[in-house]
Amino acid sequence: MSLIPDITELLARARADLRMGVPVVLTDDSGFSVLALASETLSAQRLADLHGLGGEPVVAITARRAETLKARAYDGDLARVLIPADAELSWVQAVADPSDDLNAPMKGPLMTQRQGSSNLHRIAIALTKSARLLPAVVVVSIPDGSAFAAAHGLTCIDHTRAAPHLADRSALHSVVAARLPMEVSEAGRLHVFRPEDGGEEHYAVEIGRPDRSKPVLARLHSACFTGDLMGSLKCDCGPQLRGALAQMGAEGAGVLLYLNQEGRGIGLANKMRAYFLQDQGFDTVEANHRLGFEDDERDFRIGSDILKSLGFSAVRLLTNNPAKIAMMERTGIAVPERVPLKVGETDHNRAYLATKAAKSGHLL
Numbered sequence: 001m002s003l004i005p006d007i008t009e010l011l012a013r014a015r016a017d018l019r020m021g022v023p024v025v026l027t028d029d030s031g032f033s034v035l036a037l038a039s040e041t042l043s044a045q046r047l048a049d050l051h052g053l054g055g056e057p058v059v060a061i062t063a064r065r066a067e068t069l070k071a072r073a074y075d076g077d078l079a080r081v082l083i084p085a086d087a088e089l090s091w092v093q094a095v096a097d098p099s100d101d102l103n104a105p106m107k108g109p110l111m112t113q114r115q116g117s118s119n120l121h122r123i124a125i126a127l128t129k130s131a132r133l134l135p136a137v138v139v140v141s142i143p144d145g146s147a148f149a150a151a152h153g154l155t156c157i158d159h160t161r162a163a164p165h166l167a168d169r170s171a172l173h174s175v176v177a178a179r180l181p182m183e184v185s186e187a188g189r190l191h192v193f194r195p196e197d198g199g200e201e202h203y204a205v206e207i208g209r210p211d212r213s214k215p216v217l218a219r220l221h222s223a224c225f226t227g228d229l230m231g232s233l234k235c236d237c238g239p240q241l242r243g244a245l246a247q248m249g250a251e252g253a254g255v256l257l258y259l260n261q262e263g264r265g266i267g268l269a270n271k272m273r274a275y276f277l278q279d280q281g282f283d284t285v286e287a288n289h290r291l292g293f294e295d296d297e298r299d300f301r302i303g304s305d306i307l308k309s310l311g312f313s314a315v316r317l318l319t320n321n322p323a324k325i326a327m328m329e330r331t332g333i334a335v336p337e338r339v340p341l342k343v344g345e346t347d348h349n350r351a352y353l354a355t356k357a358a359k360s361g362h363l364l
Contacts, residue, residue: 007157007158007161007162007165008165008170008196008197008198009198010155010156010157010162011127011157011162011165011166011197012197012198012199013155014127014155014157015127015130015131015198016131017154017155018036018037018038018041018127018128018131018133019038019041019131019133020041021037021038021041021042021043021046022037022154022155023035023036023037023046023152023154024036024037024124024127024154024155024156024157025142025145025146025148025149025154025155025156025157026120026123026124026145026156026157026159026162027120027145027146027156027157027158027159028117028119028120028158028159028160029159029160030117032117032120032141033120033141033142033143033144033145033146033148034120034121034124034139034140034141034142034145035050035053035139035140035142035148035154036120036121036124036127036137036138036139037050037137037138038128038131038133038134038136038137038138039059039092039093039095039096039097039134039136039137039138040093040096040097040128040133040134040136041133042089042092042093042138043089044088044089047088047089047092047138050138050140051085053140053142055140055141055142056082056083056113056140056141057082057083057138057139057140058080058081058082058083058112058113058121058138058139058140059080059081059083059092059095059096059136059137059138059139060078060079060080060081060118060121060122060124060125060136060137060138060139061078061079061081061095061096061125061135061136061292062077062078062079062125062135062136062292062293063076063077063078063079064288064289064290064291064292064293064294065079065096065098065135065136065289065290065291065292066078066079066081066112067289068098068101068289068290069081069095069108069110070108070110071108071110071112072112072114073112074112074113074114075118075121075122077122078118078121078122078125079112080112080113080118080121080139081095081110081111081112082110082111082112082113083138092138095110095136096134096136096292097134097136097273098273098277098290098291099273099276099277101290102280119159120139120159121137121139123157123159123162123163123166124137124139125137126166127157127166129266129293129297130166130199132266132267132268132269132270133267133270134270134273134291134292135291135292135293136292165197169195169299169301169302169305170195170196170197170199171195171196172193172194172195172196172202172302172305172306172309173193173194173195173196174191174192174193174309175192175193175194175201176191176192177189177190177191177192178190180205182205182245182249183249184207184245184246184248184249184250185207185208185248185249185252187207187208187209187252188205188206188207189205189206190203190204190205190206191203191204191205191206191306191310193306193309200260201260202257202258202259202260202302202306203257203258204255204256204257204258204306204310205245205255205256205257205258206254206255206310207245207248207249207252207253207254207255207256208248208252208253208254209253210253210254210255210312211253212311212312212313214314215314215315215316215334215336215337216253216254216255216312216314216315216316217247217248217251217253217254217255217315217316217318217339218254218255218256218257218307218312218315218316218317218318219240219244219254219256219257219317219318219319219341220257220259220300220303220317220319220324221237221240221241221244221256221257221258221259222237222259222261222262222264222265222298223258223259223260223261223262224237224238224241224262224263225262225268226271227241228241233346233347234275236343236345239343240341240343241256243341243343244256244318244341247318247339255307255310255312257302257303257306257307259298259300259302259303261297261298261299261302264288264293264295264296264297264298265296265297265298265299266288266291266293266297270291270293273287273291274287274288274291275287277290277291283351283355284355285355296323300323300324300327300328301327301331303324303327303328304327304328304331304332304333305331307333308332308333312333313332313333313334314333314334314335314336315328315333315334315335316335316336316337316338316339317335317337317338317339318339318341319338319339319341320340320341320342320362321362322362325338
């Protein structure tokens with residue numbers, strides 16, 4: 001018998017630590033070790049402690065953020081920005097967070113590391129993304145990471161064991177299903193699915209009794225607190241959600257997958273940061289890039305996994321997004337028909353919808 005946490009549990013602990021501003025230790029097979037802290041939750045005291053360890057602390061940022069800062073991304077997908085010895089916490093946070101870029105555009109000149117491996121920095125950025133934090137990490141090399149972690153009570157993550165888990169989605173397990181009468185149909189049923197990695201749960205709303213032998217009317221809907229719940233006029237998410245459910249109710253059968261991938265997979269806090277940047281004149285894609293994210297960080301394979309677990313192999317997909325269709329078909333769900341869902345255009349979201357069409361290929 002062993003009560004030692006496995007790698008999935010250690011990664012969940014590391015995400016929680018980073019969100020709390022607690023350092024984590026990362027190691028690789030070569031004996032290289034680093035101490036990593038999320039820039040967003042870093043404190044002035046912890047920054048001073050890092051300088052006290054010696055070495056050359058850096059802020060690891062994605063190539064998207066580096067492009068905005070005019071910093072050289074020698075590692076391709078990321079840059080390791082050297083932290084000046086006299087840098088205060090505000091400097092580190094300004095490198096990570098673009099909210100003040102227009103007021104103080106000159107952050108540098110920024111010097112970036114060129115030598116040495118960036119594998120552990122890449123793992124650290126992946127952890128902050130999955131923790132729904134800004135993708136920027138303060139990293140410093142340390143000797144004997146395992147001993148350091150044990151001495152300071154810190155979570156220690158091995159690169160070789162962690163990399164495959166961070167690259168793939170977590171397995172989902174059905175938790176419960178129960179009857180849910182709704183306005184669009186009294187014959188509703190809600191299924192709850194929980195990932196093994198301790199991440200957010202996802203839901204499937206089943207309308208009626210869909211025939212598993214035929215393509216089911218389905219929608220993959222990403223959670224949108226502002227649109228679905230608050231009635232935001234900045235997007236078309238709320239009208240799409242209600243429109244999809246209404247169409248399923250009218251047909252008497254369907255399944256809506258409600259995936260907790262807020263803000264195209266970057267989380268609500270980062271989505272609000274993107275909104276702040278949009279108020280400065282950037283479109284939704286440009287705002288994501290300035291934050292350090294890609295255009296879309298969602299994983300629609302989660303939807304395929306849920307559909308298969310419910311016994312569906314083909315869908316009539318309610319979507320304007322060709323990427324959803326492509327992902328369904330690549331993961332074994334046939335899409336014989338795309339059902340357009342063009343609703344919710346307003347004066348507030350017209351430019352947003354135009355950007356989705358022009359830069360993300362949405363069929364609007």
